[in-house]
Amino acid sequence: MSRSASEWTSWGGVLCFVRHLSHITILSVFRSIQLQLNIGVEQIRVVHRDGRVVTLSHQEQELQDFLLSQVYLLFLFPLWSLDPSVLYAASFQMSQHQVHAVQQLAKVMGWHVLSFSNHVGLGPVESIGNASAITVASPNGEYLQVSHWFPLMFHPQTQQVFQLISKKKSLATAAQLLLKGAEKLSKSVAENQENRRQRDFNSELLRLRSQWKLRKVGDKILGDLSYRSAGSLFPHPGTFEVIKNTDIDLDKKLPEDYCPLDVQIPSDLEGSAYIKVSIQKQAPDIGDLGTVNLFRRPQKNKAAQPWHIKLEAAQNVLLCKEIFAQLSREAVQIKSQIPHIVVKNQIISQPFPGLQLSISLCHSTGEKKSNRASPEKPKPDDHLHVLEHNLHQMMREFHKQQLSSVVMPHPASAPFGHKRLRLAGPMAYDKAEIANLQQNEGLLEKIIKQKEIFDQKELFCCTNIDQQAGKLAANCVFSHAGRSIQLQLNIGVEQIRVVHRDGRVVTLSHQEQELQDFLLSQMSQHQVHAVQQLAKVMGWHVLSFSNHVGLGPVESIGNASAITVASPNGEYAISVRNGPESGCKVLVQFPRSQIKDLPKSDVVQDTKWSQLRGPYKEVNWSKMEGRNFVYKMELLMAALTPCP
Amino acid sequence: MGVTCVCQVPVVEGKSVQQTVDLLHKKLEQLGAVKHGSFCVDCETYQSTGNAGGQPSKLLYVMHNSEVPLSCMALFEGGPCLTADTNFDVLMVKLKSHFQNAKGHKVECRGSRYRYCDFLIKVGTVIMSSSARGISVEVWSEWKLAGNDTRFSVFFPLF
Numbered sequence: 010m011s012r013s014a015s016e017w018t019s020w021g022g023v024l025c026f027v028r029h030l031s032h033i034t035i036l037s038v039f040r041s042i043q044l045q046l047n048i049g050v051e052q053i054r055v056v057h058r059d060g061r062v063v064t065l066s067h068q069e070q071e072l073q074d075f076l077l078s079q080v081y082l083l084f085l086f087p088l089w090s091l092d093p094s095v096l097y098a099a100s101f102q103m104s105q106h107q108v109h110a111v112q113q114l115a116k117v118m119g120w121h122v123l124s125f126s127n128h129v130g131l132g133p134v135e136s137i138g139n140a141s142a143i144t145v146a147s148p149n150g151e152y153l154q155v156s157h158w159f160p161l162m163f164h165p166q167t168q169q170v171f172q173l174i175s176k177k178k179s180l181a182t183a184a185q186l187l188l189k190g191a192e193k194l195s196k197s198v199a200e201n202q203e204n205r206r207q208r209d210f211n212s213e214l215l216r217l218r219s220q221w222k223l224r225k226v227g228d229k230i231l232g233d234l235s236y237r238s239a240g241s242l243f244p245h246p247g248t249f250e251v252i253k254n255t256d257i258d259l260d261k262k263l264p265e266d267y268c269p270l271d272v273q274i275p276s277d278l279e280g281s282a283y284i285k286v287s288i289q290k291q292a293p294d295i296g297d298l299g300t301v302n303l304f305r306r307p308q309k310n311k312a313a314q315p316w317h318i319k320l321e322a323a324q325n326v327l328l329c330k331e332i333f334a335q336l337s338r339e340a341v342q343i344k345s346q347i348p349h350i351v352v353k354n355q356i357i358s359q360p361f362p363g364l365q366l367s368i369s370l371c372h373s374t375g376e377k378k379s380n381r382a383s384p385e386k387p388k389p390d391d392h393l394h395v396l397e398h399n400l401h402q403m404m405r406e407f408h409k410q411q412l413s414s415v416v417m418p419h420p421a422s423a424p425f426g427h428k429r430l431r432l433a434g435p436m437a438y439d440k441a442e443i444a445n446l447q448q449n450e451g452l453l454e455k456i457i458k459q460k461e462i463f464d465q466k467e468l469f470c471c472t473n474i475d476q477q478a479g480k481l482a483a484n485c486v487f488s489h490a491g492r493s494i495q496l497q498l499n500i501g502v503e504q505i506r507v508v509h510r511d512g513r514v515v516t517l518s519h520q521e522q523e524l525q526d527f528l529l530s531q532m533s534q535h536q537v538h539a540v541q542q543l544a545k546v547m548g549w550h551v552l553s554f555s556n557h558v559g560l561g562p563v564e565s566i567g568n569a570s571a572i573t574v575a576s577p578n579g580e581y582a583i584s585v586r587n588g589p590e591s592g593c594k595v596l597v598q599f600p601r602s603q604i605k606d607l608p609k610s611d612v613v614q615d616t617k618w619s620q621l622r623g624p625y626k627e628v629n630w631s632k633m634e635g636r637n638f639v640y641k642m643e644l645l646m647a648a649l650t651p652c653p
Numbered sequence: 654m655g656v657t658c659v660c661q662v663p664v665v666e667g668k669s670v671q672q673t674v675d676l677l678h679k680k681l682e683q684l685g686a687v688k689h690g691s692f693c694v695d696c697e698t699y700q701s702t703g704n705a706g707g708q709p710s711k712l713l714y715v716m717h718n719s720e721v722p723l724s725c726m727a728l729f730e731g732g733p734c735l736t737a738d739t740n741f742d743v744l745m746v747k748l749k750s751h752f753q754n755a756k757g758h759k760v761e762c763r764g765s766r767y768r769y770c771d772f773l774i775k776v777g778t779v780i781m782s783s784s785a786r787g788i789s790v791e792v793w794s795e796w797k798l799a800g801n802d803t804r805f806s807v808f809f810p811l812f
Contacts, residue, residue, distance in 0.1 A: 431738070434741075437726075
């Protein structure tokens, strides 16, 4: 009995199969579950692989039940017990019809159809017809995919594969999102760094504000570069203006020294300045005064300097101006023994004759130097850096004193100065008390008193003395006993104090002639002292000695000194008179017996009187043998001492 | 502190004030005093306004002395006196409404200072409204004499 095709198809895929195929070989996943269906006319005979034969009638229900009982479903296998590494494929030739059959079977068996397509684009193109595919899922969560050209894959990992794929997909999506976000973040960080590197106006302004005083006036930002807040009383306002540097093309590459902030300093503080302190030995030409504008440092292009360099240079210029103003004010006002000349930008004073101290303010504005030639090339060692530094320090000291607790805080009506001065009015302080409280020394006086000046003075003095020593070389005293004049010279600002070895103190002015005269007089005295020493050594007796004799010609410098010494046996006597101007005069007294043309006297008859010393005879000292005075004197004494 | 003695020197007859002052200077220099600058003492008179009744208005004298250059002395007639800062003059300007400055009554004494050992002698011409009225001599000594009598008899021959 044969049924029509249509009847069988309603039953499900199995019977369709049965119709088309004579026998089906079904492979299970892990073992071959083989069912052989022999479809006869009246019955269906199912041959199991084990050898069991089951005969079923053509009732579809029977077959279905049988299959169910056998728990063999054509396309079903316990997926959970599958070995993942094993793959089995069943070769089926399925056509569209067959796919439909699977669909129906799935419905019957309670499986869900996941996807079904009659025309599957993937895979090799079939010439006969379009490929079809179906994916079904069991209630337990197993999947089965059937397609026309695919060998049926009974994949044990299908579930995991799908999970993997879906997880991979979701992960990919998430990763993409994260990557996108990271990219955005890195872009923004790079942008920030770029901005910081470019130093925008506000951050520069912040840096400026951390170092300089700024205030906002209207829409302008002004700053203060003067030393007012540090205690200066200089009237220059010293305000600079902060301007935005906007004339820059953002498209072009920014230059290396680009700064969005620029400062505009007052025009009289432009460039750079320094105070030149120099000491000259000889007085320069009067015509050279006022032309000192020698600048030792090369000037950089002022436009290209960053703001901090500009501000510092301007502040230095202001300080130099203040120092010079203070010095010139003192030079004019303060009355001192030393006259000061103030010419243009130079202060000249003569602390010591022949020595000239010049303080000048050298300010270069950075423009092209005028063709006015300076008198001479600047000597590299002419400028005393130490004194310039001292000037700066003293000005800063002065500033600090203004802010000291002695002065600050003060009421608005009080004048600048010591706090105690405010009591001067009510307590009726007189001039002496006021002078005590006020600053005694000005800047100029202080700088003149500096050590360098002293050194120079001493140097000058020493050269002077050397010159003198050279002049008086002929009269130089070399004591036989090794003693020499010891004079201590204390060189002060306005005077020289000489301390003699025996304690006498003489105060001389700084006139060099005075010192010279003094030294001359000392030398002449010393010669006479030397004779005294020599007499002691040689055994001669000192009969008389005077440092300042009243007889003889009057000396213009000091006084003449004289000494008279007698020989050991009393026969001879030597008289020496030494004056700074009149020179040295030596007389020898002979005994009467040696004088031939002695007038005979009636009164003095006894021969013993002829032993006495008689008249004097002068010695031609210049013709005397001997290197110097002492040697000569020694020789003379020796000659007058007869051998025993 | 010291002691100060101020006395008036009569103008020598037949001579002007200036000549008498020169005479004094010469005598001092002969004595051996050394000139030591100049001095100035002045006194301004202020009249208080707004008094009640027919009482004569009180006078306020404001004085300056170059020996105490930063001070200003004020004396109220028959009343208190004070020593103040030079800002007191500015204050008087502000009190214009209460104290009127009698400009014609300003008295000044100007002259030179002489220093003789411990003594300071100031010979000054008293000027009122630019006419010399007399001569005053001030002698100041650092040392306070023992007795109450502070007349310096050594200077009498000068006058």
